[in-house]
Amino acid sequence: MRPENYEAIKQPPSNEFELNFGPNHPGIEGNYAFRVKLNGDEVLSARADAGYLHRGFEKLMEGRLWIQNIALVPRICVPDPVPMEVCYSLAIEELCGLEIPERAQWLRVMQLEMSRLAAHLFAFGGHAATTGMYTPMFWGVADRDLILDRFEELTGGRVYSIYNIPGGVRRDMPDGFLDRLGALLDYLDSRLPDYDSLFFRNQVFIRRARDVGAMTQEQALKWGVTGPNLRATGLAFDVRRDDPYLAYEKIDFDVVTQPGGDALSRNLVRRAELKQSIRILRQVIKHLPSVKGAVRCPIPNPLAWNVPAGETYTRVESSKGELAYYVVSNGGDKPYRVHVRGPSSMHAVQVLEKLAVGSRLEDIAQIMFSLDACPPEVDR
Amino acid sequence: MNELDKIPVRQEISVAQGSVKRSNPLANVFDELVRFCQSRSMFMLHYCTGCGAIELPPAMTSRFDMERLGIQPMVTPRQADILLITGYVSVKTLKRIILTYEQMPAPKYVIGICSCTVNGGMYWQSYATAKVLKEYLPVDIYIAGCMPRPEAVISGLRDLMGDIKSGSASNWKRYFQNYDHYLGNQQKLFDEDWQTPTDIIAEAEHYGLITDQTLGEHTALLQKHQQPLEALEFSLGEKREKIRGENQ
Amino acid sequence: MSKELNLWLDDLLKDIKIIQFKRKNSRRVRIDIAPEALPALLELLQGRASYVHLSAISCVDWIEENEFELVYHVWSYETNSLVSAHTRISREPGVYLSVYDLYTPAAFFERDIHEMFGVYFEGSPDMEKFILTEWNGPPPMRKDFDSEAFVNQTFNWEEYHPQWLKDIEAEGGGITTRPEDVR
Numbered sequence: 169m170r171p172e173n174y175e176a177i178k179q180p181p182s183n184e185f186e187l188n189f190g191p192n193h194p195g196i197e198g199n200y201a202f203r204v205k206l207n208g209d210e211v212l213s214a215r216a217d218a219g220y221l222h223r224g225f226e227k228l229m230e231g232r233l234w235i236q237n238i239a240l241v242p243r244i245c246v247p248d249p250v251p252m253e254v255c256y257s258l259a260i261e262e263l264c265g266l267e268i269p270e271r272a273q274w275l276r277v278m279q280l281e282m283s284r285l286a287a288h289l290f291a292f293g294g295h296a297a298t299t300g301m302y303t304p305m306f307w308g309v310a311d312r313d314l315i316l317d318r319f320e321e322l323t324g325g326r327v328y329s330i331y332n333i334p335g336g337v338r339r340d341m342p343d344g345f346l347d348r349l350g351a352l353l354d355y356l357d358s359r360l361p362d363y364d365s366l367f368f369r370n371q372v373f374i375r376r377a378r379d380v381g382a383m384t385q386e387q388a389l390k391w392g393v394t395g396p397n398l399r400a401t402g403l404a405f406d407v408r409r410d411d412p413y414l415a416y417e418k419i420d421f422d423v424v425t426q427p428g429g430d431a432l433s434r435n436l437v438r439r440a441e442l443k444q445s446i447r448i449l450r451q452v453i454k455h456l457p458s459v460k461g462a463v464r465c466p467i468p469n470p471l472a473w474n475v476p477a478g479e480t481y482t483r484v485e486s487s488k489g490e491l492a493y494y495v496v497s498n499g500g501d502k503p504y505r506v507h508v509r510g511p512s513s514m515h516a517v518q519v520l521e522k523l524a525v526g527s528r529l530e531d532i533a534q535i536m537f538s539l540d541a542c543p544p545e546v547d548r
Numbered sequence: 549m550n551e552l553d554k555i556p557v558r559q560e561i562s563v564a565q566g567s568v569k570r571s572n573p574l575a576n577v578f579d580e581l582v583r584f585c586q587s588r589s590m591f592m593l594h595y596c597t598g599c600g601a602i603e604l605p606p607a608m609t610s611r612f613d614m615e616r617l618g619i620q621p622m623v624t625p626r627q628a629d630i631l632l633i634t635g636y637v638s639v640k641t642l643k644r645i646i647l648t649y650e651q652m653p654a655p656k657y658v659i660g661i662c663s664c665t666v667n668g669g670m671y672w673q674s675y676a677t678a679k680v681l682k683e684y685l686p687v688d689i690y691i692a693g694c695m696p697r698p699e700a701v702i703s704g705l706r707d708l709m710g711d712i713k714s715g716s717a718s719n720w721k722r723y724f725q726n727y728d729h730y731l732g733n734q735q736k737l738f739d740e741d742w743q744t745p746t747d748i749i750a751e752a753e754h755y756g757l758i759t760d761q762t763l764g765e766h767t768a769l770l771q772k773h774q775q776p777l778e779a780l781e782f783s784l785g786e787k788r789e790k791i792r793g794e795n796q
Numbered sequence: 797m798s799k800e801l802n803l804w805l806d807d808l809l810k811d812i813k814i815i816q817f818k819r820k821n822s823r824r825v826r827i828d829i830a831p832e833a834l835p836a837l838l839e840l841l842q843g844r845a846s847y848v849h850l851s852a853i854s855c856v857d858w859i860e861e862n863e864f865e866l867v868y869h870v871w872s873y874e875t876n877s878l879v880s881a882h883t884r885i886s887r888e889p890g891v892y893l894s895v896y897d898l899y900t901p902a903a904f905f906e907r908d909i910h911e912m913f914g915v916y917f918e919g920s921p922d923m924e925k926f927i928l929t930e931w932n933g934p935p936p937m938r939k940d941f942d943s944e945a946f947v948n949q950t951f952n953w954e955e956y957h958p959q960w961l962k963d964i965e966a967e968g969g970g971i972t973t974r975p976e977d978v979r
Contacts, residue, residue, distance in 0.1 A: 191641070192595045192648055194623045199596050199641060219927035220641045221598065224674045226912075227936055227943050231673055240670065246599040290605075309609040316606075326697060327602055389848055389873075392901030403873070410876045411823055481824070481869055481880055483851070494854040494867065509852035509869075517904050544599065547638075547927055640930045667954040675936055675943045676928075679951040737950070738930075 195533030198543035214524035221547040229506045235470035242328045250283035251486035253332040259482045259495040260334035271459045272336035273415040281445045286315045287487035295537040304367040336464025381523040381535035382430035392514040395489025400433040407485035431538035510545025587712040591622035598635020600662040600695040607698035625651040636664035636677045650746035657688045683733045686719040724752035728764030741773040825879045846874040850899035855909045859939040862887045894920035912937035
């Protein structure tokens with residue numbers, strides 16, 4: 169194929185272009201693509217093209233033991249892996265009727281909030297980079313690394329911890345872990361004003377992100393938007409509060425909302441959630457030493473574990489939105505069917521296709537990062 | 549192919565002239581200097597092909613800071629030296645990787661990060677991922693692990709720097725020398741009529757890397773499915789007038 | 797308010813004869829319904845009982861019964877409860893009605909199910925390939941597609957036979973595979 173044979177050359181001259189936006193593009197989060205129709209630099213239509221990260225997780229999980237899949241699930245969403253493990257473990261526990269010890273519940277809450285902090289730091293860093301500001305990205309990624317250090321101390325793994333198993337968590341915390349976590353929280357708390365003055369109250373960012381990718385609350389509800397993106401349209405809904413799991417009922421936190429529904433509001437919601445996550449973690453640190461006991465309940469031999477037949481739909485709130493697993497067992501040692509409902513499967517496909525129309529080409533990256541879309545959740 | 553013959557190719561700017569006898573005694577010193585410079589300014593293509601890419605931002609930013617070694621992300625394949633394959637490659641991505649790789653200017657290096665590029669990793673049962681990366685592209689260095697830490701990535705890149713400096717990192721030549729083999733594997737996985745916009749055979753001629761392994765049955769298949777060159781339609785003026793007429 | 801609404805809904809749904817109603821706990825309801833009546837049920841849930849959020853559509857391939865099970869998970873932001881509506885369609889033509897006119901997110905899930913299971917949804921806006929554009933085989937999530945056999949047939953494996961393994965083998969050891977694991 170030679171350039172002379174490209175179709176575009178034979179077209180009449182016009183101001184309309186069709187571009188491949190991604191997969192090899194710095195403005196795309198992960199490995200994902202769009203076909204964009206443009207008039208000048210105004211987007212006429214955008215069409216998502218996914219599947220670059222498709223591994224067939226749901227098929228793979230049908231071929232492996234229940235316990236083996238614990239190592240597989242965190243790979244579905246790379247920046248925020250812990251909710252995947254927790255959600256899958258919750259599903260198995262519900263099928264088996266296992267009651268996990270209270271200490272394990274608090275340990276899971278701790279990991280979930282640490283993971284949310286890390287993911288939000290990563291997300292705002294990425295969004296800053298799309299607006300041409302690289303310093304917030306450097307700060308966000310460097311501070312996220314400190315959280316990964318705590319993960320490494322707790323679990324042995326930096327990114328994929330594989331710390332949760334059905335029935336609890338693998339082992340208890342190392343000595344003095346909570347002190348070091350507390351010191352990290354103090355540091356992160358002291359960093360928040362810096363982030364504000366550098367990024368969230370920066371006029372460059374505010375003027376760039378205001379009214380970009382805006383949606384109303386009705387649109388958000390209609391399109392199936394969840395998580396921080398829904399809260400940025402003014403609806404106070406959080407799976408942690410309204411469909412509580414683990415120890416979230418005993419924890420005091422606010423569900424933050426913003427009225428705008430645009431890229432700016434979505435970022436401000438994430439900024440406020442950093443504060444709330446730190447608040448939750450402080451409560452965990454205060455409460456955890458008083459909860460004594462085992463960190464996991466007895467489970468049968470995991471290599472010959474026949475989970476009773478049944479089906480369950482478990483949901484958790486990940487940093488991107490509502491994450492759900494539909495797990496079906498036919499009483500065998502492997503899952504009969506696992507369906508993963510990643511929050512980004514809405515955000516990165518339908519919502520982005522709709523929000524991109526009418527915006528400018530350079531804003532597509534901003535909209536994608538402000539929605540915090542995670543392509544592997546779409547592809548699975 | 550005939551059209552390309554008319555384009556004058558200047559052989560003397562080619563990089564791969566190791567076999568040619570040099571008259572200038574300083575030539576080897578100059579080569580060494582070039583290799584030293586190449587090893588200290590590596591531009592890494594910004595393409596997250598898999599989950600290992602999550603460890604690249606920490607490696608590039610202030611904590612581990614790859615830029616102190618002269619490694620920088622680069623947004624376009626036309627200006628990149630290194631292609632990092634970060635993790636599993638689904639068949640759909642592999643097509644884009646090959647397109648990208650062929651567009652990069654030589655000398656170019658491929659690094660396979662994560663266990664999945666070696667032998668499929670934990671996705672060995674998956675119908676969607678290609679298993680052994682080096683069947684489709686010549687790989688210079690593998691960095692195993694799931695996923696390798698930023699230190700491991702930097703250590704692997706330092707190994708590659710050493711190889712470039714000593715001149716032993718020449719796997720990119722194998723792609724031209726054994727093009728038929730690589731193309732055969734690609735055709736087996738994708739389809740018989742798999743085509744890329746880059747003319748590898750002409751490039752191999754340009755670099756002086758044509759061997760008896762470059763052309764073969766698979767490249768014959770490639771040329772069979774290639775669309776023949778057509779004369780361009782020369783109707784631009786008419787249409788422009790037509791559009792002008794519509795505007796008035 | 798939300799409690800009353802839930803009780804009212806329970807009473808209403810228990811009265812309808814063609815469906816099986818089961819409350820699992822205070823926030824989860826399971827309904828089994830015939831495929832003809834499912835769109836009407838969803839319309840009722842969305843229009844009259846504030847179940848506006850379609851969380852997911854899951855498909856399960858019950859190959860022994862020769863049926864696909866479709867599960868519609870809908871969530872109400874007002875009563876904070878989730879209804880899972882189960883229905884079964886025949887596996888052979890594998891055709892069903894789209895609920896895109898009720899729930900916009902259905903487009904993604906229906907497209908996904910069409911791609912992975914080969915179920916066609918009439919009235920869905922887009923049934924094109926999305927994730928598996930480079931895939932020519934059968935719908936991979938069906939139970940009769942054997943991923944492992946496909947992989948062994950299509951891909952080669954890296955040979956790994958290092959010196960330390962050769963040394964062990966020279967002494968009479970080596971890697972063995974249990975008879976039941978031999979494929």
